[in-house]
Amino acid sequence: MDWNDYDAALFDLDGVITPTAEVHMRAWAQMFNDFLSARGVAEPYTDADYFTYVDGKPRYDGVRSFLASRDITLPEGDPSDPAGAETVAGLGNLKNDDFEQILQSEGVQPYPGSVQLVKELASRGTKMAIVSSSRNAAAVLDAAGMIDYFPVIVSGKEAGELGLPGKPAPDTFLEAARQLGVPKERAVVFEDALSGVAAGRAGDFGLVIGVDRGVGADKLTEHGADVVVDDLAELLEAGA
Template sequence: MKLKIPAGDFGGYIFDLDGTLVDTMPLHYRAWNRAMQLAGLREELSEDLFYSLGGMPTVKVAAVFGKHYGLEVDVEKVFHQKEALFLELKSEMKLIEAVVQFARDAVKQGKPVSVASGGPRDIVRTTLELMGLAPLFPVVVTPEDVVHGKPAPDMFLLAAEKMGVPPERCLVFEDAQPGIQAAEAAGMLWVHVDSRIKS
């Protein structure tokens, strides 16, 4: 995987987690597909719809799926089922090496890095720990830390503040449209990581 890094004097870097640092999106899809079927879905969950919502807070995703398929869903129940199903697949997680190496190189150069993920805090921290990334990212922002998740800019602005870097000097790494919209709303340049292409 080749990353297209825009020119600029960047003071810090913000990374989405799923589909950006760790190749978990296919696992999240399988967990969502099963959770939605348990909630009454009688077909395979649309992969295109799933990927279009990457980075959005998990509870919101459950609501979007329910509305799309005309299902009355208990979003909290579906959310918890989905995360439990995802954790059952944790042994299949793999690093997206090109992005992780960029983060490691940035830290060696003395640049701060952070994670801003749409996943629940406990799942985000578990993923970082399982993949050996927790020590690399002292700053972790999740939807629990802000009023509005992606595509609003709140998570990226908070990550920038915690790193001590002005928003306009942050570069964001993202795999999905809601995250790219959030970066643009925060006044940050971004790098698109294609979560469907393996590193």
């Protein structure tokens, strides 16, 4: 690819810049399997459920989507619900508590290939933003030592404040491009989640790059990725 064709790079965070998708997966599994076990549901929550119903979505949307797959309906509740309350918000809050506990105890290191590409783009003067459904995006970036590269962060927190729908809607990516002052046709979206590449395609961005961290290259392509890589360092080798 020729980076002269683009002025901005819009990165998802979890699974693209940092391996925190693995931490999210563990936190979701812990929360959902405890919940299912308490209700006497024999079929456990699996990694396949994560990729199908949860990955890339705002937290409460992920709860709602998975519960619907098991024909379980809970009250919506409120974001102020205590963690573990039997509401959509209560389960989402419990998952967040589990995530923060794991992050605090284990920390996070960014993917080396992603660091290489980010530094290369910074040296070229390419504008960069983080677009993440996670409300913890700034804390994760700070823990990974990467926050200074991203003057614009559109996380689940900012999306909620602005009333923007989450992925697969393109609105958060469009907002990041707007804040960077770059037309969408001149921006590249980097995503590892099906909902994220679908958002990039729906937003009609200049290029959508899928990062295959386990969901599968075919599925990423089907949902809208123009190019699929296993690691962002491959884009350096391609002449970025």
